[in-house]
Amino acid sequence: MKKVFLVADNITSPLGTTTAQNFEHLINDVTGVRQHDDKAMSDELFFASLFEKGYFQTDECWTKFEHLLIASLTEILYGVDKNISDKKTVLIISTTKGNISLLETEEPGPELDARIALHNSAKKIAQHFGFVNEPIVVSHACISGLVAMITGMRLIQSSQYDHVVVAGADVISKFVLSGFQSFQAVSPGLCKPFDADRDGINLGEGAATVILSAERPDGEVIELASGAVSNDANHISGPSRTGEELFYAINKAMDASSLKSEDIDFISAHGTATVYNDEMEAKAVTLAGLQDVPLNSLKGFYGHTLGASGLIEAIISAQSLRQNTIIPTKGFSKQGDANPVNVCSQLISKPLGNCLKIASGFGGCNAAIILTKSQQDIS
Amino acid sequence: MNNQYYISAHCSISNNLVSYNNEVVFEGAEQDIAGFLLSVYQHLGIKYPKFYKMDNLAKLGWLATEVLLKDFDKTKYQPTDIGVVLTNAGSSLDADKRYYDSVQDIASPALFVYTLPNIVIGEICIRHHFKGENAFYIFERFNADFISSYVSVLLEPGQLQACICGWVEMTATGYKAVLFLIEKEGATPFTTENINKIYSTANG
CATH class of the missing domain: 3.40.47.10 (Thiolase/Chalcone synthase)
Known part of the structure; x- marks a missing residue:
């Protein structure tokens, strides 16, 4: 079986815009989760890890979700010696809800439906970076990121592609927060994974990218x-x-x-x-x-x-x-x-x-x- | 990918018609989408109360799978040997809008859970007790190339024995499901050309 290597990665989160920055914060016990008071998202106070307001914003050209993906992809593709426009390279995008926050702020209609459509976001982003193959979008709930990596791995193992760029992002808005709240699944404080007294999740925003490749890099x-x-x-x-x-x-x-x-x-x-x-x-x-x-x-x-x-x-x-x-x-x-x-x-x-x-x-x-x-x- | 796999059955639901292996098995009267889906359910004569709780996308995929598998003997395989790989263009937007409308009043967990396209796969797996590989992908249009190549990888030795795959799309005004049952034996080879042909000729 052909081997598949992680040749580059990026995390763009409230904790930093590179993997190294993010890891440094984790080592130092710094969290992105804090209390928010935002009536546009929730009548009640809530804990979440969110980007500062205005950091990534929907504009005429790109949605907030697309900005997040572009930020992560730009950092990773800058200086990486991979030919994106190669026929043996493909982009996979992983997301659970993508552009859904636009339902809350934009006028309904066919134009909005087209703007929300994930294949349109994927196509625009693929063109922006010069990918030539049709991008693949994975939307498989909370395992989307791993399904995207596994898909990329299999596409390389079966020799359909030599390089797969896997990027994922999600934005938190009233849509998602209200849904988890309706399930009584959101913690009233900082979440406590695996703790005897755990009482629900915190939501978070972020983007991340890995480049998978059949070519083995040097060294470890x-x-x-x-x-x-x-x-x-x-x-x-x-x-x-x-x-x-x-x-x-x-x-x-x-x-x-x-x-x-x-x-x-x-x-x-x-x-x-x-x-x-x-x-x-x-x-x-x-x-x-x-x-x-x-x-x-x-x-x-x-x-x-x-x-x-x-x-x-x-x-x-x-x-x-x-x-x-x-x-x-x-x-x-x-x-x-x-x-x-x-x-x-x-x-x-x-x-x-x-x-x-x-x-x-x-x-x-x-x-x-x-x-x-x-x-x-x-x- | 030297192994050959086969389309052992296919089912289409669109334009008020339900077809199994190119034969129309049910024709609905002109009515709205929810009414049509209910009439298909009643025609099949199955008692499955969970059907009523599903959103339209899940109902469509669930009904198409019922028809697709009517002659399928799943006891030939282990639950983990059977997978489901579905695709569409609109994700769960139809359910997303219905959920968000409810948020103005009181957010409904029963609607929220359907705001994920892979829930249709979950419903199919619960109904038929399938536990193998599953994935939901979004493409602008039916991507026969991706489906035939990726599902073939999933069927390689030591992986799945059978896979349900295809397209299941639901919008406020239209719907289309074209599903394939792929196995290791059969008459029609599982190729890009063959699934494209079935997809493009489905119910006119």
């Missing part, structure tokens, strides 16, 4: 070794009671990269801090025999960035592998009783080789990927 590299997706076939808005289906995806990804449980050095969980999500993930991790492996959730730093979350968390995990440093789970302090997993609450510095990244979402979907660090290929 991060490989997207494998990935798998599964469905609970149980409930559209509640996770599996057993975690068996996420476990299936984890097992499939580990098998495909020939790794055993003892080979996994840390797990980057979805960890939304809702009661049911975290419990289901803990069950799946336990079924995989990984309950003693250090596990983190980054939602206490970024909130839930929806279609960007899988990418942001995979990129931080890749940076953890490079720096041999596991980021702690901000917001976690008290271990729950059922299915205890090894939630990382302090910075851990140790040699790291393999990371499991998992995510789950509405519609009963689950995804797992394996990131592996390897030295110069001596063969």
Whole structure:
């Protein structure tokens, strides 16, 4: 099977506009989540990780969502030695709700529908950067980012493309916030992933990009070794009671990269801090025999960035592998009783080789990927 | 991709017609979209109360899958061996607008959950107990090239045994579903040309 390498990455979030800036803030325990009082979004005060007002704004040319993607893509493509206009390069965009905030501010009609349409955003952005192939948009709830990476990996493995640029973004507005509030799923304070007293999510804005390539860069590299997706076939808005289906995806990804449980050095969980999500993930991790492996959730730093979350968390995990440093789970302090997993609450510095990244979402979907660090290929 | 896969069935729902393998199996009377979808449901004679809770996109994909799988013996496969890969142009915009209209009054979680295009996949998986690979992609128009090449990758040895794939689009004024059941044996080869031909000739 052809190998797939992460050759460049970017995170554009309230914590910074490069991966390095973002990682530095996580090391220093700085979060983007804070309390907001914005009546346009919610009658009540709420906690979220949002860009400063006016930082990315819809204008005549681009929507806020498109500005976010462009910012992330510009930073990553600047100075990268990849021929974007190559026929063997494709752009994949990951988002959960894209331009939906325009419903709140713009006049309804066919023009607005066209502006919201994700294939139009993708096409405009692809043209802006000079991609020649039709872009692919993934919209698969909260696992969109991982589905986009897995799709890119398979397109390279099957030799359809040599390079895949995967970019994801989501914007938080009244539409999304009111929806999660209607589910009683939003925490009244900072979220507490995997904590015994966890009480819901914080939402967050962000964008992230990775370039996947069949060409191995020099020196130490991060490989997207494998990935798998599964469905609970149980409930559209509640996770599996057993975690068996996420476990299936984890097992499939580990098998495909020939790794055993003892080979996994840390797990980057979805960890939304809702009661049911975290419990289901803990069950799946336990079924995989990984309950003693250090596990983190980054939602206490970024909130839930929806279609960007899988990418942001995979990129931080890749940076953890490079720096041999596991980021702690901000917001976690008290271990729950059922299915205890090894939630990382302090910075851990140790040699790291393999990371499991998992995510789950509405519609009963689950995804797992394996990131592996390897030295110069001596063969 | 040296392996050959086959279209073992296909189903189209558009223009008030439901077709299975090119044969019209139901023709609705002229009425609104919700009324037409309900008439298809009643024609099929299935009792599935969850149907009534679904948004129009989920109903359309769910009904098309019911027809598509009428001769399918899923017991041949494990639940994780069967996948669903769907595409459209408008994502869940029809449900998005209905949800946002509710927000002015009181935000409805029952409407919010359908503001994700992959929920139609979730509904299909719940109904048929499919647990394999699933993904929802957005394209400007039916992308036969992507579907045939990507689904073929998913069917490679050690991966899926069967995959439901195709197009399912719902707007305020129109709808179109063209779904394919792809397996490892059959008569019609799963090629870009063949699915394009079926898509473009679906119900006129």
